[in-house]
Amino acid sequence: MKLKLRWLGLSQAIHPAGNKHTANQSIVPLTGFKEVSIPLDMQVGPGCKPTVSKGDHVNIGDKIGEPLGPWSVPVHASISGKVTKIEKQILSDGEKAEYVTIESDGKNTVSETLEPPVITDKESFLKAVRDAGLVGLGGAAFPTHVKLNPPPNKTVDTLIVNAAECEPYITTDHRIALDYADDVIYGALITAHWCGIDTVIIGTEDNKPDAARSLEEAAKRAKKGECNVYWPKNGITVKMLPTSYPTGAEKVLICLLMNRVVPEGGLPADVGVIVQNITTLCVLAQSLKTGMPLVKKAITLDGGAVKEPGNYEVPIGAPICDVIECAGGTVSEPAKIIMGGPMMGVAVDDIARPILKNNNAILIFDEKEAKLPKESACISCGRCLRACPMRLQPMKLDKAARAINPNELEELHVMNCIECGSCTYVCPAKRYLVQNIRNGKAYVRAEAQAAKENAKKGDSN
Amino acid sequence: MLHVSASPHIRDNATTQRIMLHVIIALMPTIIASGFIFGYRAPLLFVISAAACAGFEALSRIAMKREQTVGDLSSIVTGLLLAASLPVETPIWIVLIGAFMAVVFVKQMFGGLGSNFANPAVTARIILSVSFAGPLSKFSALPRFAATVTPGIAFKQVATSGADLVSSATPLGVLNNVTPETQVPSTMDLFLGKHPGCIGEVCILALLIGGVYLLITGIIDIWAPLAYIGSTVAFVAQLGQDPVVHLLSGALVLAAFFMVTDYVTTPATIVGKITFGVGAGILTGLLRIFSAMPEGVSYAILLMNILTPHIERWTAPITLGARKKTRKHQS
Ligand code: SF4
Ligand code: SF4
Numbered sequence: 001m002k003l004k005l006r007w008l009g010l011s012q013a014i015h016p017a018g019n020k021h022t023a024n025q026s027i028v029p030l031t032g033f034k035e036v037s038i039p040l041d042m043q044v045g046p047g048c049k050p051t052v053s054k055g056d057h058v059n060i061g062d063k064i065g066e067p068l069g070p071w072s073v074p075v076h077a078s079i080s081g082k083v084t085k086i087e088k089q090i091l092s093d094g095e096k097a098e099y100v101t102i103e104s105d106g107k108n109t110v111s112e113t114l115e116p117p118v119i120t121d122k123e124s125f126l127k128a129v130r131d132a133g134l135v136g137l138g139g140a141a142f143p144t145h146v147k148l149n150p151p152p153n154k155t156v157d158t159l160i161v162n163a164a165e166c167e168p169y170i171t172t173d174h175r176i177a178l179d180y181a182d183d184v185i186y187g188a189l190i191t192a193h194w195c196g197i198d199t200v201i202i203g204t205e206d207n208k209p210d211a212a213r214s215l216e217e218a219a220k221r222a223k224k225g226e227c228n229v230y231w232p233k234n235g236i237t238v239k240m241l242p243t244s245y246p247t248g249a250e251k252v253l254i255c256l257l258m259n260r261v262v263p264e265g266g267l268p269a270d271v272g273v274i275v276q277n278i279t280t281l282c283v284l285a286q287s288l289k290t291g292m293p294l295v296k297k298a299i300t301l302d303g304g305a306v307k308e309p310g311n312y313e314v315p316i317g318a319p320i321c322d323v324i325e326c327a328g329g330t331v332s333e334p335a336k337i338i339m340g341g342p343m344m345g346v347a348v349d350d351i352a353r354p355i356l357k358n359n360n361a362i363l364i365f366d367e368k369e370a371k372l373p374k375e376s377a378c379i380s381c382g383r384c385l386r387a388c389p390m391r392l393q394p395m396k397l398d399k400a401a402r403a404i405n406p407n408e409l410e411e412l413h414v415m416n417c418i419e420c421g422s423c424t425y426v427c428p429a430k431r432y433l434v435q436n437i438r439n440g441k442a443y444v445r446a447e448a449q450a451a452k453e454n455a456k457k458g459d460s461n
Numbered sequence: 462m463l464h465v466s467a468s469p470h471i472r473d474n475a476t477t478q479r480i481m482l483h484v485i486i487a488l489m490p491t492i493i494a495s496g497f498i499f500g501y502r503a504p505l506l507f508v509i510s511a512a513a514c515a516g517f518e519a520l521s522r523i524a525m526k527r528e529q530t531v532g533d534l535s536s537i538v539t540g541l542l543l544a545a546s547l548p549v550e551t552p553i554w555i556v557l558i559g560a561f562m563a564v565v566f567v568k569q570m571f572g573g574l575g576s577n578f579a580n581p582a583v584t585a586r587i588i589l590s591v592s593f594a595g596p597l598s599k600f601s602a603l604p605r606f607a608a609t610v611t612p613g614i615a616f617k618q619v620a621t622s623g624a625d626l627v628s629s630a631t632p633l634g635v636l637n638n639v640t641p642e643t644q645v646p647s648t649m650d651l652f653l654g655k656h657p658g659c660i661g662e663v664c665i666l667a668l669l670i671g672g673v674y675l676l677i678t679g680i681i682d683i684w685a686p687l688a689y690i691g692s693t694v695a696f697v698a699q700l701g702q703d704p705v706v707h708l709l710s711g712a713l714v715l716a717a718f719f720m721v722t723d724y725v726t727t728p729a730t731i732v733g734k735i736t737f738g739v740g741a742g743i744l745t746g747l748l749r750i751f752s753a754m755p756e757g758v759s760y761a762i763l764l765m766n767i768l769t770p771h772i773e774r775w776t777a778p779i780t781l782g783a784r785k786k787t788r789k790h791q792s
Contacts, residue, residue: 014473016471168471251781261781261782262781263782263784264781264782264783264784265784266782334463335463335464336463336464336465336466338468338470342468342469342470342471343469344469345468345470347465347467347468348465349463349465372466373472376477376530376533377573378575379477379575380725380729381729382729382730390781391779392778393729393777413780413783416780416782416783419468421468421469424469424472425469425471426473427473428480429477429575430472430476434467434469
């Protein structure tokens with residue numbers, strides 16, 4: 001099959017080595033962190049302002065950050081102890097954000113004020129989702145309550161549960177599907193219920209048939225009434241997709257599962273779909289049941305420098321270096337630290353960076369893995385073009401971006417790039433395509449901004 | 462010190478060098494076959510041409526004070542393809558001139574690998590054929606299979622192809638000038654390469670082995686060769702010529718697998734590849750039948766190379782969910 005596709009040059013995806021070494025390892029909670037520093041900006045859109053001050057005592061689940069805007073979600077304390085610092089620092093992606101540093105009292109006391117939210121309608125459901133501090137945990141960090149509430153002129157008929165987990169190394173979604181399938185199904189059903197959705201589709205890849213089976217069984221149990229929630233009209237279907245990258249990218253997933261194409265610059269809601277990551281739904285369900293907001297995150301710790309690769313549950317804000325220490329340390333000097341998967345994750349500059357809400361992996365590469373090849377001239381082989389899931393022309397985008405040509409970039413639909421990295425991955429000339437395409441997007445945005453300002457000036461004159 | 466770089470943080474193991482190495486391997490059957498058919502001088506020409514191209518590449522990069530690129534092996538591929546399209550008796554100084562033209566003029570002066578608009582080997586072959594028509598149209602009888610070849614073909618070829626430039630492959634010359642004493646070799650002889658011609662063009666079997674190797678390793682896909690061969694054969698058949706002879710002689714098969722599939726100078730999209738193949742096929746047929754020269758492959762490819770940027774523009778893929786441009790950018 002693969003061979004045939006290659007002869008025909010047809011496959012619009014790539015097949016990096018899965019490296020899912022940790023798939024057999026259940027999520028183990030790590031404790032004993034002396035200090036966490038929690039950024040108040042861990043999401044798409046504006047973050048939070050602190051609600052605590054230096055010297056305050058907080059328990060797990062206490063709110064420490066108050067939303068700044070309608071898109072913001074609150075931030076909660078992930079350990080109990082004393083607030084020692086509130087200060088501005090630079091986030092790993094270069095943005096500035098406020099951090100709340102909490103020194104542990106070693107007791108891990110849970111806040112007493114937490115209780116399951118009372119949900120009576122869509123509004124109270126969305127409020128509960130927001131109060132839980134939920135953002136897209138697949139990596140996007142898009143506020144969940146915004147995603148679940150598309151503009152009223154769009155009718156949504158399908159909820160897609162994203163369990164594809166196509167990034168190499170990461171296995172947390174896989175573990176969630178195996179160990180917390182009931183929570184996932186509950187989260188999906190209750191979301192479908194309050195959002196008025198009749199069809200739920202779970203999309204996974206055929207490299208994890210056990211995950212699909214586990215979810216199917218949980219769905220069967222739910223249908224029998226064991227979890228006592230509304231059953232959508234068209235039920236829940238689990239669909240297996242061929243393992244390739246980037247199956248889990250929202251637009252790609254919608255296209256593969258439903259053959260619907262999200263228009264350029266549009267949202268899944270434009271084609272009647274809401275996509276939720278499986279872990280997001282799991283945390284949502286748990287938080288609705290207990291009232292405990294998102295304060296811990298399951299991550300896959302892997303990479304050549306890690307001594308004991310595995311899946312761990314860590315408090316949000318825990319410094320990466322402490323997490324590594326807690327999980328057994330390293331076997332060699334860390335040469336590169338990646339937050340997230342190797343295809344789309346961010347390389348951090350400081351080993352003391354905190355774990356974020358949307359982190360699903362920490363990869364510690366050794367010197368050999370960290371070494372990237374040198375760039376050479378494009379040989380027009382077309383591999384990037386064939387790899388691009390959005391059917392863009394990465395080599396042309398790369399050229400136009402290097403030439404800083406916003407018009408050309410726009411003609412080539414640069415904004416439709418999902419920055420999946422497939423093009424850079426396959427390029428035999430090892431060109432830094434995505435990096436330049438990202439710059440290209442910035443040029444187009446700047447140009448649009450300038451045009452807008454010009455228009456404004458024109459109006460006022 | 463932590464490494465920091467933009468995502469992705471892993472890379473496929475394909476490299477330019479590896480791709481070129483695959484192409485070189487794919488040419489090995491042809492080089493070996495040329496030794497059997499023409500004697501030791503044919504492989505020698507391949508080696509000399511490849512070495513000369515690599516040498517010129519290295520020297521020109523040094524002269525231009527640019528990063529050394531000879532390691533990407535692309536100049537070796539150019540050298541082998543250039544030699545493939547020369548007759549076995551080509552004087553070595555002509556080979557050297559060809560290598561110089563290909564690497565320095567066609568490739569490096571345009572900025573090196575990836576920036577050349579035309580295929581260096583094909584263009585150098587054309588330049589040579591225009592400059593040295595005499596020495597390059599001498600196809601002597603084969604030393605090993607002399608008995609199986611009608612000498613008349615070879616000599617007829619030379620006699621009738623005064624206007625024939627470099628790439629004349631003998632049976633085509635015959636087809637164009639059928640007289641009672643000329644005779645086309647049998648299909649089997651054509652397939653195995655037992656007839657006069659350029660050293661890398663005659664043995665179709667060896668070329669096919671190389672082509673299949675390139676397909677299996679994913680270096681090329683089937684579209685351009687299929688479109689090229691298919692359209693040439695269909696075109697000449699339409700005009701009443703023997704398609705099998707056209708298919709099995711001249712540079713057609715060599716070009717189909719090694720030149721029409723050149724990354725740099727042909728379109729990257731599937732539709733583009735088919736367009737290129739069909740265009741080159743029709744041009745080849747036209748030139749073979751209606752021009753003064755019996756062979757049209759190199760000119761057809763060069764012409765299509767020139768059209769490639771336009772083909773790419775016409776056949777650009779449409780991005781997923783593309784919106785029609787509603788608001789035109791004003792600036
Ligand atoms: S990063 Fe962008 S251009 Fe590159 S393959 Fe992904 S979507 Fe296409
Ligand atoms: S994959 Fe790299 S070398 Fe090939 S066309 Fe794209 S940018 Fe050029």
